[in-house]
Amino acid sequence: MDIQELLNRGFRVKKYRKDSIVYEPGMLPKFVYFIKSGEVRMVTVSDDGKEFIQGIFKRDQYFGEPAIIVNRRYLAYTIVSKDAEIIPVGNNDFFNLIRNEPNFSTDLIQTLSNRLFYKSMMLEELANEKAEHRLLTIINYLTNDIEVGETLKITRQELADMTGLRVETVIRGVKILVDRGSIKLNRGKIIKI
Amino acid sequence: MDIQELLNRGFRVKKYRKDSIVYEPGMLPKFVYFIKSGEVRMVTVSDDGKEFIQGIFKRDQYFGEPAIIVNRRYLAYTIVSKDAEIIPVGNNDFFNLIRNEPNFSTDLIQTLSNRLFYKSMMLEELANEKAEHRLLTIINYLTNDIEVGETLKITRQELADMTGLRVETVIRGVKILVDRGSIKLNRGKIIKI
DNA sequence: CTATTAATATGATGCAGATCATAATTTAAC
DNA sequence: GTTAAATTATGATCTGCATCATATTAATAG
Known part of the structure; x- marks a missing residue:
C-alpha cells in the first residue's frame, strides 16, 4: 500500500507547515497518517517541558496506527519537523486496508516489529x-x-x-x-x- | 489462534522448568513460543549484570515473534519464571499462520500495538x-x-x-x-x- | 556583508539515585 | 517449630548527570 495507490483510490493530501501539530496527547485517534513528503517527529513531553523523541517519520512511512488499533487516546504529540504532505486515512478505511490487503497487513506487522525492536533497544539503554x-x-x-x-x-x-x-x-x-x-x-x- | 487449536493441528508441547532459558541474546530466532501454562520474563542484561524486564508473558500469550519477523538475532533473554508448558512454532509454520489465518494476523497486529504502547509509555518514564x-x-x-x-x-x-x-x-x-x-x-x- | 538566530562549547555547582553496609522481617523449606 | 533464604528496611556515602551561567562558533536571513 504505497502513497500512489492511496492517491489512485481518491484519498486526499493535506499540507502541513513546519512546527504544526498533527495530533496531541489526549486526542482520540481518528486517522492513520501516510507521509507523501516532509518529516514529522513523535514526542512525549514531561510536566516540565522536556521532549523525548519516540520516533521520526519520513516520506513513504505512516504513523498513528497503534492508538487506532488499541483504541486509546494518543500519548504523544506528532509535530511537523519539515513542511509535509500527508494523507490522513480514516479509521474505517484503515481497517479495510488491513482486512482486504494482505500485503498491507504484512507490511504493518513488519513495521510494528521494527519499531518494537528499536524501543526495546532504547529501553535497555535508558534503564541500564x-x-x-x-x-x-x-x-x-x-x-x-x-x-x-x-x-x-x-x-x-x-x-x-x-x-x-x-x-x-x-x-x-x-x-x-x-x-x-x-x-x-x-x-x-x-x-x- | 489459541493453544487448543495448535494442539489439534499436531504441534507439540515442551516443558520448561523454572529458571531455564528459552533463548538468549545473539541466537538466531527459529520459533515463536505459545504459552500453554506458566510464566516467562523477557530481560535484557547490561554488561555489569543488571536485568531490565522488557516484558512478562503468561498463559495464552506468545512471544519471540518480532525477532522472527524482522529476521534479526535476539536482543534479550527469555527466562522461565514459573514452570511452563510452551509450544514452539517454527518459522515457516508461523508465517503460514500469518498468511492463512486472518484472525491470527489481526490478533498479532493488536498484540504488537499493545506492546508498543507499553514501551512508549516506559520510554517516556525512563527518559524524563x-x-x-x-x-x-x-x-x-x-x-x-x-x-x-x-x-x-x-x-x-x-x-x-x-x-x-x-x-x-x-x-x-x-x-x-x-x-x-x-x-x-x-x-x-x-x-x- | 552584516545581523540574527541556532548550535556547539566549557566551567561551576547541586542533587537524585546508585552504591555499600548491615539489619529486621517475612516466606519457604525441612 | 526451626532453619535457611528471600524480601523489605534504613542509614551513610559517592557519583554521573542535570542545571545554571556565559562564551564561542556556525548557519541563515535580509
Missing part, C-alpha cells in the same frame, strides 16, 4: 546504560541507513531528545567518543566510519 | 521522569488487570527491574507514595485502590 553507551548505540543505529563517509544530519539537541540526556551531556559525551576513536566528526557533524 | 513518577505509572499499569482490593503479586526487586531503578530506591519510593496516599499496602504488598 550511561551517557556514552547510550550515545554510541543511537549513533550506530542512525548511521545504519547512511553510507560510509556520509554525515549524520542531526543536532546534539536531537540526540539528547532521543536518549533522555541533556544537550551539554551529549556535547561532552560526543567529544569523549571522538577521543576514544569510537566515532569521527567532519566539521562538527558525525560521519559514518 | 523521576523515581516516584515511574513507580506510580508502572503500579497503575499493573493494577489495570486486577480487581479493587486485590494485591499486586510483585516484589520490589521486580518493580526495580521494570523501571530501571534499584531495589532500595523502589523501597523508599513506595513508602513515599504510601505516605502521599497515592497507593495503599496490605501486609507490605500493594493493593489496587
Whole structure:
C-alpha cells in the first residue's frame, strides 16, 4: 500500500507547515497518517517541558496506527519537523486496508516489529546504560541507513531528545567518543566510519 | 489462534522448568513460543549484570515473534519464571499462520500495538521522569488487570527491574507514595485502590 | 556583508539515585 | 517449630548527570 495507490483510490493530501501539530496527547485517534513528503517527529513531553523523541517519520512511512488499533487516546504529540504532505486515512478505511490487503497487513506487522525492536533497544539503554553507551548505540543505529563517509544530519539537541540526556551531556559525551576513536566528526557533524 | 487449536493441528508441547532459558541474546530466532501454562520474563542484561524486564508473558500469550519477523538475532533473554508448558512454532509454520489465518494476523497486529504502547509509555518514564513518577505509572499499569482490593503479586526487586531503578530506591519510593496516599499496602504488598 | 538566530562549547555547582553496609522481617523449606 | 533464604528496611556515602551561567562558533536571513 504505497502513497500512489492511496492517491489512485481518491484519498486526499493535506499540507502541513513546519512546527504544526498533527495530533496531541489526549486526542482520540481518528486517522492513520501516510507521509507523501516532509518529516514529522513523535514526542512525549514531561510536566516540565522536556521532549523525548519516540520516533521520526519520513516520506513513504505512516504513523498513528497503534492508538487506532488499541483504541486509546494518543500519548504523544506528532509535530511537523519539515513542511509535509500527508494523507490522513480514516479509521474505517484503515481497517479495510488491513482486512482486504494482505500485503498491507504484512507490511504493518513488519513495521510494528521494527519499531518494537528499536524501543526495546532504547529501553535497555535508558534503564541500564550511561551517557556514552547510550550515545554510541543511537549513533550506530542512525548511521545504519547512511553510507560510509556520509554525515549524520542531526543536532546534539536531537540526540539528547532521543536518549533522555541533556544537550551539554551529549556535547561532552560526543567529544569523549571522538577521543576514544569510537566515532569521527567532519566539521562538527558525525560521519559514518 | 489459541493453544487448543495448535494442539489439534499436531504441534507439540515442551516443558520448561523454572529458571531455564528459552533463548538468549545473539541466537538466531527459529520459533515463536505459545504459552500453554506458566510464566516467562523477557530481560535484557547490561554488561555489569543488571536485568531490565522488557516484558512478562503468561498463559495464552506468545512471544519471540518480532525477532522472527524482522529476521534479526535476539536482543534479550527469555527466562522461565514459573514452570511452563510452551509450544514452539517454527518459522515457516508461523508465517503460514500469518498468511492463512486472518484472525491470527489481526490478533498479532493488536498484540504488537499493545506492546508498543507499553514501551512508549516506559520510554517516556525512563527518559524524563523521576523515581516516584515511574513507580506510580508502572503500579497503575499493573493494577489495570486486577480487581479493587486485590494485591499486586510483585516484589520490589521486580518493580526495580521494570523501571530501571534499584531495589532500595523502589523501597523508599513506595513508602513515599504510601505516605502521599497515592497507593495503599496490605501486609507490605500493594493493593489496587 | 552584516545581523540574527541556532548550535556547539566549557566551567561551576547541586542533587537524585546508585552504591555499600548491615539489619529486621517475612516466606519457604525441612 | 526451626532453619535457611528471600524480601523489605534504613542509614551513610559517592557519583554521573542535570542545571545554571556565559562564551564561542556556525548557519541563515535580509
